[in-house]
Amino acid sequence: MSYKLFFNFVNMEDNMLKVYGRKDSSNVQKVLWTLNEIGVEYEQLDFGGKYGNLNTLDYLTLNPNARIPTIEEDGFILWESNSIVRYLASKYDSGGIYPSDPQICANANQWMDWQQTTVGQYIVPLFLGLVRTPYEDRNIGVIEASRQGMIKVMQILDDHLQRNIYVSGNEFSIGDIPLGIVVYRWLKLIQDRPKMTNLETWYKLLVKRPAFKCNVLDIPFK
Ligand SMILES: N[C@@H](CCC(=O)N[C@@H](CS)C(=O)NCC(=O)O)C(=O)O
Structure with missing residues (x-):
């Protein structure tokens, strides 16, 4: 694993939202699309597919399913694409793309x-x-x-x-x-x-x- 990726796993003080997952995964795209709709900044990290890295101990600690996407926000970790979409929209755009009714x-x-x-x-x-x-x-x-x-x-x-x-x-x-x-x-x-x-x-x-x-x-x- 590169120094940069390792740094991302261990640096919990860096509170920029991280999205683990390659951009051509449909489940990752749900998350990136949502983040752009609600205007939240993020760092996308290439994991899965040709990039691999899903079966490392570090990644399995984040997501024991060895699947993408996973997000990490200020120490909070979440996987399952639709759950991530719901979390982000309810946190950052309640009453907008997360309906209030x-x-x-x-x-x-x-x-x-x-x-x-x-x-x-x-x-x-x-x-x-x-x-x-x-x-x-x-x-x-x-x-x-x-x-x-x-x-x-x-x-x-x-x-x-x-x-x-x-x-x-x-x-x-x-x-x-x-x-x-x-x-x-x-x-x-x-x-x-x-x-x-x-x-x-x-x-x-x-x-x-x-x-x-x-x-x-x-x-x-x-
Ligand atoms: N139910 C999970 C499915 C996750 C999933 O199967 N992701 C695929 C990509 S779409 C994956 O991790 N494949 C392995 C890989 O990309 O190496 C979700 O919605 O997040």
Whole structure:
């Protein structure tokens, strides 16, 4: 480990918020997008993927799952991307992208959990199959089942967005962040899909956000 990284692990007096995780991870992108939306300064550290360093004792002390992202803020450590998004938004932008109305907030949380537990089971194998697996090694059956699964769940989101401008209602919120990243990957990976007008209208609103552009659209897939 370089001196700089080691320094980051041990220097608890440095209270600049640190984000451990490479920029091309979808789960890290949720955190970076949120931080840019709420205007909080941070230091991003390349961990995971080709950078490795997840199974070191130092990193496992921060995150025993050996996964990214992890954040560290003045000695406070947190992992799980959606929990990090909620923490940052509630601390720095309560009443903004963290809705103050309990029901609107609960709705945003519902769609965030749905992204992790339901949509994730289709988009992850689709992404791994099409982006990370050489053509000759691809499992076409898994890829096709994931594409079909994605169509089913994207239709649920499309239907919801017929009655809502954003995921949790009239305003952009934390609820849009995890799903925005998934939909970016879905639209980019799969051309053969049914038209979903409401989903595309919502997605065009996201594309106009500078924080989405620089943390998601501008970062190549890997
Ligand atoms: N549920 C976790 C999943 C974290 C996760 O699986 N992260 C992936 C990157 S998207 C990872 O750490 N992969 C290993 C690597 O990048 O080396 C979260 O949302 O934070």
